[in-house]
Amino acid sequence: MNKRDFLKLAAAAPLAASPVRLYAAASSTSARLLLVFLRGGYDASNVLVPVGSSFYYESRPNIAVPRPGSAAKAALPLDGDWGLHPALGASLLPLYQQGQLAFVPFAGTRDLSRSHFQTQDTIELGQAHDGRRNYQSGFLNRLAATLAGQSRAISFTDRVPVAFRGELQVPNMALKQVRKPAVDPVQTAVIAEMYRDTPYARAIDEGISVRDGVMQNMAAEMEAASRNAITARGFELEARRIARLMRDRYNVGFVDVGGWDTHVGQGGAEGFLANRLEQLGSGIAAYAAEMGAQWNDTVVIVLSEFGRTFRENGSRGTDHGHGTVYWIAGGSVRGGRTAGEQIQLRQSTLHQNRDYPVLTEYRALCGGLFARVYGFGAPQLERVFPGTSPVDLGLV
């Protein structure tokens, strides 16, 4: 049985029949989950590069990432089929080699709208695809609610994303820029009192508590900055801040990163997308480092609403596609591999002769992952992803 067949079998096996490790159930309180949403539909085929496919190189005459060893900047070999974008060589390759990062190619949704917004909503809501949507119930909120008293959820964004909408009041605080509050404690108390009997009371209390917590947490960084120490920038800085909060105060987190909608001039081994990837990769690596010992209890999911067209378009970019590649990282992740069902890439295996097909539905994927991480049984999984049969890819 070759690797492909085994994975296919694993993918097809219903969860009940596969051995869920007890580690998961025991660690449900210490487990930490961070969802990184790449908004815009990142070009998965130029990140996890199908280096074994000549069809890929025919389809992308100007923007393909060269085969390993064929150019100064070329894909980094992962196995015979796949390579990694060289911009991720310093950040993600070590994680992959240490077995702490897995890729799930041909993952995604059943949503065929090719609309950023509809598909992002589809993912964040995590509801049955053909049912009527309830826009007030995101899957991360349902996850946090299912963890009941054990969850401390937060969104590191300036607005609460759809994924966190729902019965649980989830706080948010963007960490790109953090400032010291000017509203003093007396004023804070008076303002909070104005809201006591309003529907916003919980939001206000949460906001104040998060603000104060973040300020405590930032004290060390601010001190370093005031001593003119070299500090991280951009997403790496943000990721380090997120890591410190996830380490000390929260266990379900969300952050989004934009700028992936590369219709024009996206570049290949170098260029626009390469620069975005370098920043993203260094952020993920910094997150792993900053988590310290807690990295072993951490799972990071990196996803995007859809992949892009397999062929480059007329402007050396790519258009909205379908299937994509999910990344799963963490100290206990069984990584160093690609997981889930795969196919040979040929014109006939493309979805609608233009995109990656979706062979691993994301709710089944995440459901299977949550079952392992949190020891969920069928009732809990049904609550998070109603109507879905989880697929266990043995990712932790």
Add this chain to the structure above:
Amino acid sequence: MRTLATVLVLVLAGCQLPVVSPRVDSPRAETPEARLHLLNRVTWGANGSSARRIEAVGTRAFLDEQLRPAPKPPLPPAVQAQIDALTISQKPFTDLVREVEQQRRDAVAIKDPEERKAAQKAYQQELTRLGREAATRSILRALYSPAQLQEKMTWFWMNHFNVFQFKSYVRATVGDYEENAIRPHALGRFRALLGATARHPAMLRYLDNVQNAANRVNENYARELMELHTLGVSGGYTQRDVQELARILTGVGVNLIGEPRKIAAARERLYVRDGVFEFIPGRHDFGDKVFLGRTIKGAGLRETEQALDMLARHPATARHVSRKLAVYFVADDPLSALVERMAATFRSSDGDIAAVLRTMFGSPEFAASAGRKFKDPVHYVMSAVRLAYDERAILNAQPVIGWLNRMGQGLYTRQTPDGFSLTRDDWVSPGQMTTRFEIARAIGSGSAGLFRTAGPEPLEAPAFPQLSNALYFQAIQKTLGPATLKALDQARSPQEWNTYLLSSPEFMNR
């Protein structure tokens, strides 16, 4: 409590339509509080001068003049002078784009890497300066224009036909886009508005149609044109329609530098250039298309006009646009009965935006919803500054730009074409609220940089926000609940009183 009350009121309004039919021009609307509510919906926020105006002419006449404003409504002279001093006001758009593009080309051509880098940086800085000018002009108009509804609708359509200024050279184009493509049509015909956006370099660049050519099709604009601008995502089009519309749009682009094109003689008469806009027959796919079930004969730019006609007059567009207007002005989840009435007006008036708004403003649903829409950051900041300084002209819009950015709703900063959310759930988050209190404190405690001129030798005029003003005592105070009045009593200084008023739950709504 509040949410429940909203639901009850809306349900009552829906059930008892024939009995309870409050109209905006009924005597009930003529109390100071009712006028306050109306102003907070129709304008960027009630202030002393707008309150005096509506009291003087009555709500009906006030709405009439807001729906049909004069072509160039007069601004306070100090505001007009600031606008007149901007590069984007002084230089014709075509010249401005040409100069900026020339600057870019010159920079790229520099051989020395260090010099080239410096020149490219200067180019980027110029783009950013032009984008900031556009934001400044927009903010000045929002704060001081007597045609307040037109200003709100300008923001609404800028959001509907969103562009992201930090993509490529879009910063150099947003000012003209807002001033000449959007504002003149903000209360006019939807078809004209749609057509103006479809020819503007801001849109054509932002959604990549400048790259869309025969056999090198780029679908980006075609898709958003249907999904977001007209039909809506469930408006009944298919992926095939997206591809066909993209083919129709091939060759629709821009000519930044004004260089002549070589056009094949046979197609010369199909070439179009209008300012920066350009239609290039050589890039167009002249094959026939089947779009929304109709055959469109290959004919050049005329195909785009045909497609826009079809889209603007499609019943799905009437519904999609009407619903979005109702979400913006009435309720996060407007009753479908209201949306259907607005859509009927949209269809019968051939997309007359002012007529659709008139149907909405006259509806019982609108009257019943007073004070129940949560302010998004733009409403929050504009209403606070308008209330604090009324007609006194600020000297620097940068603090406003900064506050909007900080709350995640900066002008022209929405990266994705869907525009900013118009509903409460997306803005009422814990982080947002604590940030609002910080901004309430900044605006309430002093001049907050609004009266310090920019530049190397800044001048600062003394200023203090006047929030406990006549409007407060005539109307605002009566709308405050006991908890807010108690907080205001606890203020230890005028600064703190202002901070509490601007932080109050009542001030979060409109």
